[in-house]
Amino acid sequence: xxxxxxxxxxxxxxxxSRDGEMREKVNKFESEPVSYRALPAIAxxxxxxxxxxxNNNPLSKASQILFYQYVExxxxxxxxxxxxxxxxxxxxxxxxxxxxxISQEGANCTLTAKDPHSAREFCNRLRKFDKIFEETxxxxxxxxxxxQRFKRLTLVPKDELVAYGLEKEKAPSLKQNKSKHVNxxxxxxxxxxKDSVVIDVRNHYEVDIGRIEPxxxxxxxxxxxxRNSREFPKWLNLPETKKQLEGKRVMMYCxxxxxxxxxxxxxxxxxxxxxxxxxxxIAMVRGGVDRYLKTFPESGGFWxxxxxxxxxxxxxxxxxxxxLETTSKCCACERAWSKYEGKFxxxxxxxxxxxxxxxGCRNVIEANTKKNSFVKRxxxxxxxxxxxxxxxxxxxxNDPHDVKNLRCPLCKVGKELRSIExxxxxxxxxxxxxxxxxxKINASNKRPRKESKTLFIGKLPLSVTATEIKSALKLNDxxxxxxxxxxxxxxxxxxxxxxxxxxxxxxxxSLLEQYKKDPPRIQNKFIAVGYFDEDWKNKxxxxxxxxxxxxxxxxxxxxxxxxxxAEEEYKRLFRKGERPPVT
Ligand SMILES: [Zn+2]
Ligand SMILES: [Zn+2]
Numbered sequence: 001x002x003x004x005x006x007x008x009x010x011x012x013x014x015x016x017s018r019d020g021e022m023r024e025k026v027n028k029f030e031s032e033p034v035s036y037r038a039l040p041a042i043a044x045x046x047x048x049x050x051x052x053x054x055n056n057n058p059l060s061k062a063s064q065i066l067f068y069q070y071v072e073x074x075x076x077x078x079x080x081x082x083x084x085x086x087x088x089x090x091x092x093x094x095x096x097x098x099x100x101x102i103s104q105e106g107a108n109c110t111l112t113a114k115d116p117h118s119a120r121e122f123c124n125r126l127r128k129f130d131k132i133f134e135e136t137x138x139x140x141x142x143x144x145x146x147x148q149r150f151k152r153l154t155l156v157p158k159d160e161l162v163a164y165g166l167e168k169e170k171a172p173s174l175k176q177n178k179s180k181h182v183n184x185x186x187x188x189x190x191x192x193x194k195d196s197v198v199i200d201v202r203n204h205y206e207v208d209i210g211r212i213e214p215x216x217x218x219x220x221x222x223x224x225x226x227r228n229s230r231e232f233p234k235w236l237n238l239p240e241t242k243k244q245l246e247g248k249r250v251m252m253y254c255x256x257x258x259x260x261x262x263x264x265x266x267x268x269x270x271x272x273x274x275x276x277x278x279x280x281x282i283a284m285v286r287g288g289v290d291r292y293l294k295t296f297p298e299s300g301g302f303w304x305x306x307x308x309x310x311x312x313x314x315x316x317x318x319x320x321x322x323x324l325e326t327t328s329k330c331c332a333c334e335r336a337w338s339k340y341e342g343k344f345x346x347x348x349x350x351x352x353x354x355x356x357x358x359x360g361c362r363n364v365i366e367a368n369t370k371k372n373s374f375v376k377r378x379x380x381x382x383x384x385x386x387x388x389x390x391x392x393x394x395x396x397x398n399d400p401h402d403v404k405n406l407r408c409p410l411c412k413v414g415k416e417l418r419s420i421e422x423x424x425x426x427x428x429x430x431x432x433x434x435x436x437x438x439x440k441i442n443a444s445n446k447r448p449r450k451e452s453k454t455l456f457i458g459k460l461p462l463s464v465t466a467t468e469i470k471s472a473l474k475l476n477d478x479x480x481x482x483x484x485x486x487x488x489x490x491x492x493x494x495x496x497x498x499x500x501x502x503x504x505x506x507x508x509x510s511l512l513e514q515y516k517k518d519p520p521r522i523q524n525k526f527i528a529v530g531y532f533d534e535d536w537k538n539k540x541x542x543x544x545x546x547x548x549x550x551x552x553x554x555x556x557x558x559x560x561x562x563x564x565x566a567e568e569e570y571k572r573l574f575r576k577g578e579r580p581p582v583t
Pocket of ligand 1: 335360362
């Protein structure tokens with residue numbers, strides 16, 4: 001702790017938190033994304049410039065680049081191919097290696113560069129190649145050992161950036177996603193809130209060796225216990241999961257942030273169609289655990305254990321001293337263990353996830369495996385010599401050191417999600433398209449209307465009451481607010497629109513600002529809210545006339561009626577009352 005304090009005092013990025021005795025170094029700079037700004041400079045220490053200190057000089061070390069970028073609407077196949085080609089060409093030119101998935105959805109890469117300059121050059125070339133990469137939050141780590149560099153560059157075209165089974169028409173819209181990215185510092189504060197749940201959207205074998213552990217009296221931790229990401233839409237479809245999310249602020253995190261993008265979009269979509277009752281908002285940490293740990297480099301914040309990585313660094317952890325508070329175990333002998341070594345997998349045929357095997361057990365298993373493969377060869381060669389085979393332990397079902405008997409923690413307790421139906425994301429998406437998408441988007445993305453002191457509200461359920469509207473719009477205490485139903489005077493029908501007259505334009509504006517942050521809902525559906533255009537009558541007169549003349553056929557169409565409110569109807573548009581009148 002003393003070391004931490006000294007460090008904090010000398011670090012310009014450092015901030016002291018006022019948690020009483022728990023003071024920790026907070027690296028504010030690391031919590032911010034690099035989108036639309038210069039990439040972080042190479043950090044030289046005072047001693048690194050001297051030649052005898054080659055070991056501290058970032059220029060003599062390799063660098064790592066982690067990034068992902070979703071695109072919506074998705075790239076055409078040709079565009080995707082050109083991105084792939086460009087990355088390969090620039091990668092070869094600059095000596096950048098690693099792995100990446102390229103899809104019409106975007107790109108997700110874990111790369112290494114031979115030095116910090118080529119790492120930055122690679123990112124800048126991408127930015128020049130396509131504007132979309134200006135938006136990308138490139139995470140560059142310098143001082144990486146050359147031994148941890150990838151040997152070659154492998155970029156593979158895929159259907160999805162993360163294999164959720166949510167491709168194409170099943171993909172919940174990212175643009176309509178109401179979830180928020182928050183920086184690591186805000187996220188850290190949110191974890192103290194008891195009205196929050198925090199979902200670890202990584203696989204169980206990752207969660208096993210390290211995870212966020214919210215403070216006592218803080219958020220509730222939820223581990224979906226997945227074997228792979230395809231199980232996430234299944235877990236979300238469980239009634240007990242939905243119950244755990246309802247009425248809570250839903251927080252989530254993953255390694256670098258990418259898995260939260262589609263995952264949060266799915267939760268947001270479920271909420272918009274009413275498959276999930278109202279939450280208190282959805283939040284994900286920008287840059288994932290990676291940025292969270294860099295923001296709290298010494299204490300690790302509320303992180304406990306190791307951050308499982310898919311690159312050659314294997315795992316990342318906070319610098320804090322002392323033993324890891326890990327609860328993970330060797331799957332063969334149950335002693336505390338947290339290193340995935342030797343590429344062992346669960347012996348259950350349907351599972352096959354990585355399992356933890358301690359050094360001791362690994363030696364025994366490897367010796368066994370060698371012996372067994374030798375015996376198998378013998379058996380084959382001597383044409384059914386069972387005498388040798390009998391002498392091996394390969395058929396012993398109880399031998400914990402037989403690779404076939406290794407079981408992951410989920411298989412040990414018989415947990416599985418694979419037989420559950422996933423959320424029907426495609427159907428939900430169709431429904432939202434029919435209903436005109438997200439009310440929030442409608443309210444904020446339409447060309448701004450002229451300010452007025454009257455609000456227009458649309459997409460109301462037909463059974464709505466004035467009380468419901470007032471409460472959704474937070475107007476319960478506003479005696480000036482007057483609701484008037486909009487009726488189609490020809491048919492006399494209520495089509496789900498109304499106006500609310502307010503005391504002033506200022507009042508109207510401040511309410512709309514409020515609704516942007518917290519879009520109003522009635523009976524679990526978002527409603528549309530905006531300024532009511534008081535010049536509507538004049539503007540529409542000409543348009544309506546033309547339309548009338550052009551197509552009388554519209555009248556036969558159901559939806560056409562809504563759009564065909566003619567000028568003379570306007571006079572009789574508004575009626576007051578608790579319920580829209582039934583004719
Ligand atoms: Zn062991
Ligand atoms: Zn298993």
